[in-house]
Amino acid sequence: MSIYLTAILKSKTDKIQELKTILDNMVLNTRNEEACEKYDLHQGLEDETVFIFHEIWKSKEGLDAHNQQLYIKEFVEKAPELLEEPAEIYLAKLV
Template sequence: MVQKSFTVYCNAAGLTLQSIANSPYALRAFITIIILIAEYKLFYFSNTERPPNFVPIKNIDMKIYLTAIIKAKEEYREEVATVLQNMVLQTRKEEASELYSLHQGIEDENVFTFYEIWKSKEGLDAHNQRPYIKAFGEVGEKLQEAPVVLLTTLI
């Protein structure tokens, strides 16, 4: 049997399928690669060289992942929670929102954390202009500190 060696290119980094086959995590790694190919079209298979029209990851329109940490003053915790829960109910109706979940701290019930996934930056920008998001600004004095917001993408 003739073995062919293929290279997987991802953002200018190469990985041979032969090396994956020798890994104890071969099946899991291979399935991950197939999912990435199908979902994000990030990889290119070749038994020669990287194609001249190869697009690095940084040039592909990526989803936006947002984590927001909000600390309410204890005496306003329920009021802040109500505003945040309304934001969840309304935001989940937005087409650009893929995930919008609100969590409350176990050790400190005054801490609320949002985990969000947006289809695009434009979708997130439109979300931030919605009246129910702007209403969150009205509870600013009921927070211990300014919210911490982290915007990220997959790497």
């Protein structure tokens, strides 16, 4: 069963470019993961501090493995200094 994930991140105003650079690197690395079916990053049109990930994973195990990657762990560690508030994460399944 595929896992659908939407993550909404709100950057601190003075950290937008730094965050975008890190997120772009995550996209490049994540798209090479075996379990990744889709990993798209969007930035708000009217509010450029907002970033949204739309992800599809082949399995929960694949998503769990993704979350153990060094580049994801490094982002999680740095997130408090980059984000205005904790990321909102929504997991879903196709109905």
